[in-house]
């Protein structure tokens with residue numbers, strides 16, 4: 001029986017890095033979580049315990065901190081590409097790299113004198129993400145966001161679904177719709193203004209959620225994805241995994257009260273889980289990159 005080593009990658013996960021730029025009195029802060037992994041000729045490390053090719057995970061962690069000092073962090077996509085290129089270009093045995101970064105966003109503390117120079121508030125759970133996969137010369141960037149919680153108080157309907165012996169859900173032409181948007185999109189190429197594109201895509205997602213008159217969360221995701229692809233030819237596809245955060249109208253009739261869509265029970269579970277990919281017909285193939293981005297179809 002022949003046994004061989006299959007796909008493998010290794011590195012340091014969740015390197016927590018906070019970088020403060022103190023060039024002026026108006027400080028800026030970058031708060032990120034970096035997972036660095038390498039692929040290549042690591043056969044002997046696994047099968048023989050020969051570590052001659054093994055760029056230690058501790059070294060990868062230190063590289064993250066050293067690069068932050070030398071180059072700053074900048075857009076997380078640039079930082080991830082810099083790490084991936086460094087490893088592939090520096091070590092002959094490294095043929096590829098996967099660099100994943102999450103960014104936690106801070107806003108300046110509001111004061112009577114205006115936004116504060118060096119105090120910040122983490123006012124949401126929203127996270128910006130990127131995964132850079134470099135396979136030889138081929139570079140793929142998948143960016144996204146999660147924890148973007150949105151809710152609309154009207155302009156959402158849900159009806160026309162099959163009624164089975166187990167159906168109790170009432171049809172509605174006016175309901176609350178809420179979700180935590182979790183999305184990842186794959187870029188075509190790397191010559192991109194990452195921050196500007198991210199801000200634009202985020203704004204399109206919010207604006208489409210707000211303005212679209214929804215007949216189902218599935219339709220809303222389709223419209224959000226379509227709007228992103230229409231505005232951004234550099235995006236090949238976008239994937240969503242979004243909970244339908246149900247808000248149930250409370251029956252107040254036992255108390256002799258009506259409830260004209262005013263009082264809700266905000267259920268945290270169970271929740272609908274709606275997932276979809278919206279893609280260009282003619283987009284370059286993704287290869288296997290999505291396999292390392294769990295949580296999406």
Ligand SMILES: O=c1[nH]c(=O)c2[nH]c(=O)[nH]c2[nH]1
Nearest residue numbers: 158169215216217218244272
């Ligand atoms: O937007 C919705 N999509 C569904 O598939 C669904 N199913 C359900 O019970 N409520 C909803 N709402």
